[in-house]
Amino acid sequence: MVSSQDQGEPSLLSVRGLTKLFGTFSACDGIDLDIAPGEIHALLGENGAGKSTLVKMLFGVLQPSAGQIFWQGKPVSISSPGQARNLGIGMVFQHFSLFEALTVGENIALSLDPKISLSKISQEAAALSHAYGLPLDPNMHVADLSVGERQRIEIVRALLQNPKLIILDEPTSVLTPQEAERLFETLFKLKAEGRSVLYISHRLDEVRQICDRATVLRHGKVTGACDPKQETPASLARMMVGSDVAAVHREELGAPGEALLEVSGMSVAARTPFSVSLKDVALAVRAGEVLAIAGVAGNGQGELFDALSGEYPVSDKDAIKIRGRSVGRMRINDRRLLGAGFVPEERHGHAAVAQMSLSDNLLLARAHSDRKAFLSGGFASVIRHGAVRSAAARICQAMDVRKSGEDPAAGSLSGGNLQKFIVGRELDRQPSVLVVNQPTWGVDAGAASRIRQALIDLAKAGSAVVVISQDLDEIFEVATSIAVISEGKLSQAYPAGELSLERIGLLMGGIHDSTQHASHDAAMAGEAADAH
Amino acid sequence: MFEAILLTVMTAATPLVIAAMGELVAERSGVLNLGVEGMMIMGAVCAFATAHMTGSPYLGVLAGIGGGALFSLLFGFLTLTLVTNQVATGLALTILGLGVSGQLGESFVGLAGTKLQPIVFPVLSDIPFIGRVLFAQDLIFYLSIALIIGVNWFLFKSRTGLKMRAIGDNHGSAHALGINVVRTRYLAVLFGGACAGLAGAQLSLVYTPQWVENMSAGRGWIALALVVFASWRPWRILAGGYLFGAVTIGQLHAQAFGVGIPSQFLSALPYAATIVVLVIISHNRRTTLINTPASLGKPFVPDR
Numbered sequence: 001m002v003s004s005q006d007q008g009e010p011s012l013l014s015v016r017g018l019t020k021l022f023g024t025f026s027a028c029d030g031i032d033l034d035i036a037p038g039e040i041h042a043l044l045g046e047n048g049a050g051k052s053t054l055v056k057m058l059f060g061v062l063q064p065s066a067g068q069i070f071w072q073g074k075p076v077s078i079s080s081p082g083q084a085r086n087l088g089i090g091m092v093f094q095h096f097s098l099f100e101a102l103t104v105g106e107n108i109a110l111s112l113d114p115k116i117s118l119s120k121i122s123q124e125a126a127a128l129s130h131a132y133g134l135p136l137d138p139n140m141h142v143a144d145l146s147v148g149e150r151q152r153i154e155i156v157r158a159l160l161q162n163p164k165l166i167i168l169d170e171p172t173s174v175l176t177p178q179e180a181e182r183l184f185e186t187l188f189k190l191k192a193e194g195r196s197v198l199y200i201s202h203r204l205d206e207v208r209q210i211c212d213r214a215t216v217l218r219h220g221k222v223t224g225a226c227d228p229k230q231e232t233p234a235s236l237a238r239m240m241v242g243s244d245v246a247a248v249h250r251e252e253l254g255a256p257g258e259a260l261l262e263v264s265g266m267s268v269a270a271r272t273p274f275s276v277s278l279k280d281v282a283l284a285v286r287a288g289e290v291l292a293i294a295g296v297a298g299n300g301q302g303e304l305f306d307a308l309s310g311e312y313p314v315s316d317k318d319a320i321k322i323r324g325r326s327v328g329r330m331r332i333n334d335r336r337l338l339g340a341g342f343v344p345e346e347r348h349g350h351a352a353v354a355q356m357s358l359s360d361n362l363l364l365a366r367a368h369s370d371r372k373a374f375l376s377g378g379f380a381s382v383i384r385h386g387a388v389r390s391a392a393a394r395i396c397q398a399m400d401v402r403k404s405g406e407d408p409a410a411g412s413l414s415g416g417n418l419q420k421f422i423v424g425r426e427l428d429r430q431p432s433v434l435v436v437n438q439p440t441w442g443v444d445a446g447a448a449s450r451i452r453q454a455l456i457d458l459a460k461a462g463s464a465v466v467v468i469s470q471d472l473d474e475i476f477e478v479a480t481s482i483a484v485i486s487e488g489k490l491s492q493a494y495p496a497g498e499l500s501l502e503r504i505g506l507l508m509g510g511i512h513d514s515t516q517h518a519s520h521d522a523a524m525a526g527e528a529a530d531a532h
Numbered sequence: 533m534f535e536a537i538l539l540t541v542m543t544a545a546t547p548l549v550i551a552a553m554g555e556l557v558a559e560r561s562g563v564l565n566l567g568v569e570g571m572m573i574m575g576a577v578c579a580f581a582t583a584h585m586t587g588s589p590y591l592g593v594l595a596g597i598g599g600g601a602l603f604s605l606l607f608g609f610l611t612l613t614l615v616t617n618q619v620a621t622g623l624a625l626t627i628l629g630l631g632v633s634g635q636l637g638e639s640f641v642g643l644a645g646t647k648l649q650p651i652v653f654p655v656l657s658d659i660p661f662i663g664r665v666l667f668a669q670d671l672i673f674y675l676s677i678a679l680i681i682g683v684n685w686f687l688f689k690s691r692t693g694l695k696m697r698a699i700g701d702n703h704g705s706a707h708a709l710g711i712n713v714v715r716t717r718y719l720a721v722l723f724g725g726a727c728a729g730l731a732g733a734q735l736s737l738v739y740t741p742q743w744v745e746n747m748s749a750g751r752g753w754i755a756l757a758l759v760v761f762a763s764w765r766p767w768r769i770l771a772g773g774y775l776f777g778a779v780t781i782g783q784l785h786a787q788a789f790g791v792g793i794p795s796q797f798l799s800a801l802p803y804a805a806t807i808v809v810l811v812i813i814s815h816n817r818r819t820t821l822i823n824t825p826a827s828l829g830k831p832f833v834p835d836r
Contacts (some may be wrong), residue, residue, distance in 0.1 A: 031821075081708075081800060097705040097708060097709075099697075099698050099701040099706075100700050100822075100826070101700075101821055101823075101824075101825070101826065102697060102698060106694055106697075109691070110698055110709055110711075111709055118694075141822050143818055143821035144818060374563075
């Protein structure tokens with residue numbers, strides 16, 4: 001990293017050795033960063049790489065554990081967003097904090113000096129938004145605006161304070177391609193005025209299109225600093241996903257058996273403006289296989305899980321087949337009766353009711369599929385508490401769930417232990433098909449490896465397993481084959497041993513161009529040949 | 533004849549309008565206070581007792597306002613400081629108010645009241661027809677009109693009112709912007725209590741100048757329904773208040789003239805109308821978002 005003294009002009013913002021610890025986990029670890037005046041600087045990285053933590057420290061939302069921030073060459077400590085704004089740092093968050101019942105002008109006024117009249121703020125906001133090509137009507141209610149227009153409010157709100165540095169957190173993740181183009185024009189205008197932009201993204205093509213320099217983060221550390229225009233998507237992807245993934249140590253599972261889960265031609269329209277539509281998804285998982293679905297968050301993973309599990313059945317009943325039966329229109333309980341099991345993403349409120357005990361949570365999930373074991377009295381459905389409790393105890397034993405008390409509330413368990421219980425709850429039934437979404441998200445390393453081992457063991461016992469995950473390390477640890485989801489489209493499945501990280505990075509970045517595939521396949525073949 | 537009916541309608545509508553204006557402000561800040569009936573009856577008994585003992589109905593009005601405000605402070609302490617459930621606390625406040633007022637007013641039952649006299653504006657009241665109706669009324673009627681104008685200005689023109697609406701829409705974001713959520717809500721609850729107390733004073737000093745146990749007779753509930761009926765907008769409270777007032781009076785006349793409408797049907801009308809309005813508001817996401825304070829009834833804990 002070049003220090004600011006060596007360059008001709010001083011940096012607007014420099015960061016040296018910035019570190020943020022959460023307990024023993026370091027979200028950011030000794031980060032160095034320099035942003036020059038009038039440049040668009042990209043901050044690249046996977047989810048969980050530490051980008052958000054870093055910018056929250058720059059904007060005063062979080063306090064660093066170690067390291068120093070320099071603003072125009074002077075050391076500063078930024079203790080609040082207000083102080084950051086006074087220095088000249090503006091921020092546009094990924095999730096907007098807008099009041100839907102209020103108008104655009106009123107929303108902007110709330111964050112400004114109360115002495116300025118509302119009509120003056122509305123005028124200025126309208127003028128500014130037109131000057132930067134982001135037209136806004138200050139009298140519109142936010143509830144009536146599209147996501148892109150709401151983002152404009154945030155940008156105009158930041159610009160009204162005349163900042164020298166504007167931080168944009170994943171700005172295009174909520175925009176249509178046309179809205180994104182418009183945003184880029186605005187960014188170029190800001191740059192031409194000598195303002196700097198810190199642009200956080202994981203979309204490689206965008207970064208190459210608009211950014212002057214890029215700093216790449218992985219696992220909280222800087223893994224590269226480069227001029228993105230000089231790089232290829234592949235080289236950027238390599239910096240993002242890293243090349244230090246452990247080799248796969250998985251004994252051969254033997255020849256896979258018959259297909260237990262088949263999906264073909266499944267298209268699902270987006271349910272809300274914020275969800276992703278699934279486009280012609282096809283996959284097949286055979287007995288003994290673990291299919292891992294990689295992808296950057298928000299590319300249709302949740303929607304895919306909902307369709308596979310039957311939380312939201314699809315209209316075409318033949319689109320999904322479990323053990324040869326068409327189940328597209330079936331709901332989750334009927335799919336469970338066919339021997340399938342599902343573990344959704346959110347532990348609290350989706351997979352488990354935090355206030356209820358483990359045994360109650362077990363019963364809630366399996367009252368239908370294990371009716372004979374857990375309920376008696378026929379129509380009256382009397383709960384057999386003894387049977388449920390002993391089953392809960394059996395699961396805790398099998399998955400090594402550490403808990404306080406005999407049958408504690410689900411919410412009192414740590415994330416890792418609750419996740420072990422939730423996965424164990426399905427494994428206990430020996431499902432022939434298991435679909436899990438983000439099985440080890442936010443879970444400590446010990447619990448994560450226990451869960452991964454259990455998934456591998458289930459496949460070995462002859463089940464078909466689908467693991468939807470953002471964690472590439474995890475994917476390489478458990479998968480026999482890998483597919484990548486991007487913008488609701490699922491790639492074909494590749495055998496885990498044949499897929500390079502570079503290629504996954506490209507697929508994740510949404511590069512579906514078939515000619516590029518061909519050339520990269522060729523490059524891959526070349527690499528493979530070199531290795532031999 | 534028509535003028536006389538209009539005057540009785542106005543007298544019936546005024547307490548509804550005043551109590552609903554107070555509740556509107558509280559609800560705009562996100563607090564659902566179901567204790568309007570209880571605060572109203574406390575205002576009524578305090579007003580009557582003070583007016584009777586001092587002989588001054590104006591001191592009675594002040595006492596009514598104070599009694600309602602003080603009683604709402606109890607609600608504020610429970611729901612805002614101790615973060616109890618707003619619905620349960622509001623219901624308890626109503627039951628408590630009915631009981632306490634009965635106890636306080638026991639020795640005043642059957643005593644002659646002190647009626648608040650009309651304030652007649654000299655020239656204006658001579659205007660034919662509307663003069664008598666609009667410019668020869670008591671203080672509380674004039675206050676009710678001033679309240680609507682004032683609250684409307686406060687909510688939609690002043691910056692503090694904007695902050696209050698922001699809290700009612702999303703208290704988390706408002707807190708993040710540095711707005712003091714709990715303090716603003718305390719003030720809104722107090723204002724609601726003061727208004728309910730004033731409405732109660734109108735009942736025991738103007739409407740029927742005497743003290744009768746339970747004399748609020750469900751008007752607090754009508755005021756609550758009125759806030760929803762008006763979809764949280766001050767001027768619609770005026771229209772709705774007079775509509776509901778007219779229904780109440782119409783009910784009496786219908787009985788007197790033996791019109792074949794059951795009186796129960798008429799007394800149910802305000803609530804039925806409120807349900808219709810709720811259905812209209814809820815028919816799409818947009819009207820719900822723009823009209824309803826989104827954080828209504830939700831407890832706020834800053835450290836969460």
